[in-house]
Amino acid sequence: MTGAALATPFPGPTEIQLFPGAPACAADAGSWCSRLYGWTHNDFLASSADLIVSRGLAIVLIVLIAVVARALLHRTIDRLVRGAANGPSRVPAVLRRRAPAGLRHIAAPLLSERRVQRANTVGSVLRSITSVVVLTIASIMIMAEFGLNLGPILASAGIAGVALGFGAQNLVRDFLSGMFMLLEDQYGVGDVVDLGVATGTVEAVGLRITTLRDVRGTVWHVRNGEIQRVGNKSQGYAVAVVDVPLAHTVDIAQAVELAGQVAAEVAATEDVAAQLLEPPEVLGVETVTVEGVTLRVTAKTLPGQQWMVQRALNAGIAKAFDSAELPRPYSAAPPSDRSQP
Template structure:
């Protein structure tokens, strides 16, 4: 007689299911009950542990990025509000003892550097997090890192000008070579700085032309607005003029002009008479200098020049002779 089939014992594994599925309360049993998949059930422990680790890495990266960005923002806000400078005792002071307000130039420099630091921190955190996630999935990182190094070298050679512009822009910002509102000369272009970026500096020339200068191409910078400026006034005289008397008249007129309301607030020191600066066939040139606030040298120079010219004309001081040129033809009068 054929023996009767024995009934399956309670809790025993069914022949077509993985052995671990019979372990009540295990991840294998839960995955098999939900998906009815042998592969997912056998890999249940790995899937759960990997998912937990990946989630933990992502959370840590997000929290680290948030905390670092918050710290950078607090530092930038402190720099723009002069809070850090007051704590360090480095805030500049006026003669009266009050602290100088933070300039827009310093605020822009702080915000630009803060933006760069935030970008760098984000790239570093995301790169480290991606590498750790790939390691959790068992991906071989050595070939990837080697390939990334080769690609980085190739990109570095192709974008070396771009890298140079960025590095030059960083150093210009850190060293405070110039800022928005400064009048600078960078060789091929000169004018008022309208924007300072990590790659491009924007200048507006006197005639309104906007120049976009790559930071990596700037070899030298002449800043006419850093700290203070000097207005240079050249006074042309004829050879027959009484130079001492004309010098005294020019100094007196310049002193009176800068004491007026429209110039008194921008002039820092009384005019200095340097004396005869040039002697030529057309006449003699006197030179005066006036120390003024940054960017105000041209307006002061024009105003004092006009005042001295009127004073010399009223005093009948001889003016330089007109030197004829090859194309000069006197009038028939």
């Protein structure tokens, strides 16, 4: 082999053009077409080199921007969630003033845990929504870079969205109602609520349904979109109401005085005193009917403790009235069955 043969350079761009099937752009030295044809010897890839490189860089840039935007949005949401979870507690002033110190120490972690749970749930939903929105926008931009006609695609998506909206409007309503219930803190796990269609203790709060158990042990699954009103019996404070039926001939002053004494004695017991926010109060005669009169006694209690206090007051007042022989409303005995021997 001669030295002249060793000195022969590799084919340049002008020589590549002489190959059969080589695109015309392969003759441009330094172009992506020339480089790609020299690497692959594929005329289709070479002729589309500029388009592939420019679109590829644009697609990579779109993906990077989408990833960064998603990360920043998630970080912002996490910061908001931490602020909401660690923010000041919205404990009612009456609880801070009246509740015993021991119960305040017990209630504070429970309220904090509930706030953290609600904030985490809302944060998870917001993160999912932002991810879907960012990825959808990035996908549309990438399809546009490929030169796809987005008009028919968007029109088809719109029609599908309308059809899905009509078919799943109840699901969307349940989801939105659940979001607002979580944001507004209308109720939480452990609260005793009246949802209209069911009443009981809340066992789970979801974005679509709320699960509660009534006093008979029945578990109710209530769709959030069907809840028109919420009566929360465990938020802030509660009131124990005791209605004592008496006959028309009773001495009202004596009954009121005796009820007040008994209520004060019951409130002084250790179990009841720990649940009271204010001393019991005898309101007097509540109603007058043909059967008799009704005497009402009330007591402000901690949330969810009104039934225990109410039972204690009922038992104490009933026993004291029976001992004092205060007359009760007359009730006729049921007629006897004469057919029996």
